[in-house]
Amino acid sequence: MQLSHLKKIRIGVSLLIFVFLLLFFLNIHGRVIDPVAEFFLRLQFFPSLLRFTVITLAVSSLGFLLVLLLTFLFGRVYCSSICPLGTLQDMIIAAGKRFKPRKKRRFVYTSNKKLILRYSLLAATLLFWIFGSLFLMNLLDPYSNFGKISVTLIQPVFSMLNNSLVWLLQSFEVYAVSPMLAQSLPADVVAVSMGIFGVIAVMSVWRGRLFCNSLCPVGSMLGLVSSRSLYRIAFDDSACNFCGKCERVCKAECLDSKNKIVDHGRCISCFNCFDSCANNGLYYENAFASAKKVQVQNNSLLQIEKRSFFLTLAAGLLSVPVLKKMAAAQPADTSHPGLVPTGTSLPVTPPGSVSHDHFTGKCIACYLCVGACPTNVIVPSFFDYGLEGFMQPKLDYHKSFCNFDCVRCTEVCPTGAIKKLDRETKHITQVGIAKFMYESCIVTIDRTDCGACSEHCPTKAVTMVPYNGLWLPEMEPDLCIGCGACEYACPTEPYKAIFVESNAVHKEAIPLSDDHGPRDHDKDEFPF
């Protein structure tokens, strides 16, 4: 095979993966998309690694091993083809070129002086992880950032366009397109996503895949492997005429055409160089078969890692959990319903996430669940979980509630932060318990019937009991699963008269009575 074809294959594969994952993140799914997207999901490095720590004995958790193997064989094909953020960067690079003068479109080889930063960040990311915080991973992991960008930046635009189209079609009496629910995204989370996207975009336009070779922990980790990979790109001394074309198209800036050196730790195997060379001056060399001496900064690498270890240890110790918000104690005002402050000190985690510790320790904050949730009850948090759970999703019952029969988030989660639940298990998975605020309820204060909470309750943990000729809510906590339907439906303002207090460790609720069918009605006449 011609090596110049490799670039075309790389582009095809990367676009395929990018498109399927983007569709999945935009919650466009179906019988064809789902299994393919799921397979591509399993190949994402850190999600797979996290998944391995949750569900060890499963083929679906071994994606990271496949990636490591691929990297060991052919270099960082992960970065050029599998990583959706890599493809996004390629798109930005391509778009950015249009706005640059011709001469500045070229890439230039840069020596790898920034190794300290690169490996310190990797070490810090891993250290944070070991000490139980995914803060750095969630901020730096490329898959996670692709998800954040898709769900918090692309999805809202997509949804707005969709709903405008719905509106337009409706004026022609066409109802073929369904409106999408407005996603309620916190402004701070959107701002962080925009910041991340901005940084990545600027780095891409400025220096190609700079992000992948400086900030990205996956890039750094795979770089350690690819610098020793079996097959690697090398110059053919006899064919190369020093034209420098390959260097100009190398977006990793790892090709030194003057000295005919390839920095394999930074090479992302995009194969642009093969395509650019008219003389076949580059080839895939077998490192073991070749007698060539490998030029890798092995010793310096070790030193750097040692140094960064201590540097980052200090940083790791700084990552103490942020103080939890303390509810201000003030005398309750009961002149109108909904004036008694509520609010839980801990956010509610999705069903299947076992406990706060499990969830915050495994969630990579990719927001796949946020995008997939049909009721939009899963929203990104900011510092609700403290620093260690930075930006991880939570259930927000102000705008929606968790659908009783739905287990979608448990199906899509790539890391195992939300473990797969079947419907029956979900029905008794108690993520929190609703608390009724007697002194804030419409029935007790306004003396009118309401019952919106009980109406929406799927397990009838909230029932209505007689109260001065009216009906008053009453809670049976053991039946409650914390779905938040009551909290959502409660009409009091500004505070709800019923709200869910999170379970730090999810519990089991009492299952509903058996479905033994309708009773017969003996009378065969009308009561009027």
Added chain:
Amino acid sequence: MYRRDFLKKSFLYGAAAGLGASALGPLTPALAGLRPHIIKGNYDLVAVRGDDLVAMFERAMQEMGGMSQWVKPGQTVVVKPNIGWDVIPDRAANTNPDLIGAIVRHCLQAGASRVTVFDHTCDNWQRSYENSGIEQAARDAGARIVPGNFERNYRDVSIPGAVRLKEAKVHEQILDNDVFINVPVLKHHSSTNVTIAMKNLMGIVWDRRYWHRNDLHQCIADFCLFRKPDLNIVDAMLVMTQNGPRGTSTADLVRKNSLLISSDIVAADAASTLIFGEQPANIGHLAIAERMNIGSLDLSRMNIQRVFM
């Protein structure tokens, strides 16, 4: 042509109702004069007992004089079932889908130019439309399904004479169609004890929380001052007598095997309440409705046809 002027429409509604009433004069029973508003059909109320809901509906329509009493050729119809919950038909938390299908077919046979089905659901709307079976049944029968969760489809209206609900955002399908058929399912309700035809109208407004916050029963009654359905068809086959309105299992249901049809929303609710096993006067919004002269709870003064199949 789609966003028609609402005032013009309400004028046309009034004129059509008036003309319809005078045309039907000879058919309507002598008691008509006692009723607070115009009733179409041969009876004030038709109640059917049987085992086959669709056959019962067909028999009830036959007794009433057919769907053409309400739907004239070329008119557009909106059918409003209860699709509140993401549950399967066996749970009877939503209107029976076969009944909706049959109603749509009757409307089209009567010459309706278009039949639209929607509800502002409580659970996720797409899941509720699908799992209730109503989306499929309505489509199969030839209706179109439109979403009820899209705020842009709601328009502000004012309700003259209302005590608490003086304004509401109402779905444009209610405002823009000629005929409005209300198809509730009889159920226990945690807030209002029962939910039938009047309570079902909460599914055509955008902000339900306002009702809950401002004397729910009064708001339910107030809304009837704005727009009463032309026809109410109450599904009382499987009646949820506890844990309503969502229910927790089929064990919440009792086979009451009944179907009621009436142009009078209050009469339909009064009769259904009795089937449920409650006294109409004990239901807050029904008592208010009688007090506000929206309708009468006194079934003994009505011309009722009872059918046993």
